[in-house]
Amino acid sequence: MRKCVIFDLDGTLTQSEEGIWNGVRYAARKLGFPEPDTETLHKFIGPPLGYSFREFMGMDEAMAETATTTYREYYNAGGLFENRVYPGVRRLLRTLRQEGWYIGVATGKPQKTSERVIAHFGLDRFIEKICGPTADHRADKIDLIRNALPEGWNAETDEIWMVGDRKFDVEGAIGAGVKSIGVGYGYGSEEELRTSGCTHYCATVQDVIDFLCPGAAAPVGAFLSIEGLDGSGKGTQIRLLTDVIDRYGFELQLTREPGGCPISEKLRDIILDKNNAEMDDVTEALLYAASRAQHVREVIRPAVAAGRVLLCDRFVDSSVAYQGGGRQLGVQRVLDINAPAVDGTMPMATVYLDVDHETSMARRAAATELDRLELAGDSFHARTEAGYRELIQRDPARFIVVDATRTPEEIGREIAEKVIARLMEAE
Numbered sequence: 001m002r003k004c005v006i007f008d009l010d011g012t013l014t015q016s017e018e019g020i021w022n023g024v025r026y027a028a029r030k031l032g033f034p035e036p037d038t039e040t041l042h043k044f045i046g047p048p049l050g051y052s053f054r055e056f057m058g059m060d061e062a063m064a065e066t067a068t069t070t071y072r073e074y075y076n077a078g079g080l081f082e083n084r085v086y087p088g089v090r091r092l093l094r095t096l097r098q099e100g101w102y103i104g105v106a107t108g109k110p111q112k113t114s115e116r117v118i119a120h121f122g123l124d125r126f127i128e129k130i131c132g133p134t135a136d137h138r139a140d141k142i143d144l145i146r147n148a149l150p151e152g153w154n155a156e157t158d159e160i161w162m163v164g165d166r167k168f169d170v171e172g173a174i175g176a177g178v179k180s181i182g183v184g185y186g187y188g189s190e191e192e193l194r195t196s197g198c199t200h201y202c203a204t205v206q207d208v209i210d211f212l213c214p215g216a217a218a219p220v221g222a223f224l225s226i227e228g229l230d231g232s233g234k235g236t237q238i239r240l241l242t243d244v245i246d247r248y249g250f251e252l253q254l255t256r257e258p259g260g261c262p263i264s265e266k267l268r269d270i271i272l273d274k275n276n277a278e279m280d281d282v283t284e285a286l287l288y289a290a291s292r293a294q295h296v297r298e299v300i301r302p303a304v305a306a307g308r309v310l311l312c313d314r315f316v317d318s319s320v321a322y323q324g325g326g327r328q329l330g331v332q333r334v335l336d337i338n339a340p341a342v343d344g345t346m347p348m349a350t351v352y353l354d355v356d357h358e359t360s361m362a363r364r365a366a367a368t369e370l371d372r373l374e375l376a377g378d379s380f381h382a383r384t385e386a387g388y389r390e391l392i393q394r395d396p397a398r399f400i401v402v403d404a405t406r407t408p409e410e411i412g413r414e415i416a417e418k419v420i421a422r423l424m425e426a427e
């Protein structure tokens with residue numbers, strides 16, 4: 001049997017209130033209306049805009065039309081991207097494709113806008129057909145669902161589902177003669193969906209996956225790492241990148257080395273303890289590798305196998321740079337020590353925050369108390385930097401090298417763009 005699923009967009013694939021609310025606030029400000037409170041803003045999601053401006057903000061017909069035009073100014077200039085893909089939705093779409101489903105979208109959002117949002121988030125690769133209202137065709141939900149179906153398919157001979165978060169989606173499905181799944185994570189309530197007669201109710205994205213693709217294997221996720229000298233601004237960039245990865249609907253898991261799981265965190269405490277001044281360089285390198293061996297098996301591999309994006313704050317490159325370069329054990333020797341720990345599990349991309357060792361040390365000295373490694377002196381950091389440079393030269397395709405001397409926002413934008421592109425390529 002051929003299998004087809006048609007999705008609603010807002011509230012089902014993407015969580016879109018941020019841009020919508022900012023657009024309404026913008027229109028209110030520009031036209032001299034008081035800024036609507038949260039309760040009022042909530043009501044704007046779902047109904048046509050003109051209706052909402054009249055009903056919820058007391059505008060007359062003409063003013064509501066001006067407000068709609070003003071709203072669109074804001075929305076089309078970028079508000080439409082103030083939007084997030086629901087966590088798990090990428091995995092849902094990938095799993096459906098893997099299992100041979102045809103995927104369409106039927107939405108009340110204008111066709112062009114919907115296409116832009118879907119392409120922006122890179123969901124277009126999963127979706128065969130997008131149907132929204134156009135200037136010369138103000139279709140209702142029933143028409144939109146029918147149009148989104150593949151040519152010649154029908155509910156008698158093919159398995160067809162409409163998935164949506166509001167009663168309009170369920171009613172549209174009933175009108176179009178197809179089965180419906182109401183989803184509870186969007187803007188409608190379970191009661192609204194059940195009362196309107198959905199065939200099946202799913203509270204979460206995972207429930208939709210389990211219902212449509214029972215027993216399907218999760219598509220593999222991705223392993224990323226981020227590296228840089230102490231003081232390169234890694235912490236800030238991790239925070240910024242985490243938000244972007246989330247926004248695109250990739251399921252992020254953040255971890256760090258040394259550490260990341262109980263055994264490895266205990267090893268971390270030993271390694272970084274300032275009182276362990278007599279620790280031999282070889283001991284240190286082996287402890288890092290031991291901590292990594294546990295972390296790879298207990299955390300990194302299971303996360304990637306479950307379809308998540310695992311972002312690791314430092315990985316084997318740190319050992320090569322710090323122990324191989326900084327401690328002068330040699331690049332190859334440290335790679336050899338780490339071979340059984342890593343055992344072939346390497347990041348598909350590594351962000352390197354590029355600042356020279358003088359800059360990074362100046363930043364650190366101004367910040368916090370230095371730990372044992374950082375007390376090792378300037379030539380240590382020069383050699384560590386050289387270690388990183390050698391690694392980048394050996395494996396240029398894996399590294400995303402970014403100039404980390406700019407503002408955090410500029411650096412963050414470049415990292416986001418490049419990392420998201422790599423993640424999408426790998427899907």
Ligand code: TYD
Binds near residue numbers: 257316319
């Ligand atoms: P981290 O906690 O990441 O410190 P920071 O936030 O300042 O980057 O790392 C602690 C220290 O451990 C850091 O100085 C780098 C060092 N390190 C190594 O020397 N080898 C390794 O393999 C790893 C993972 C870290």
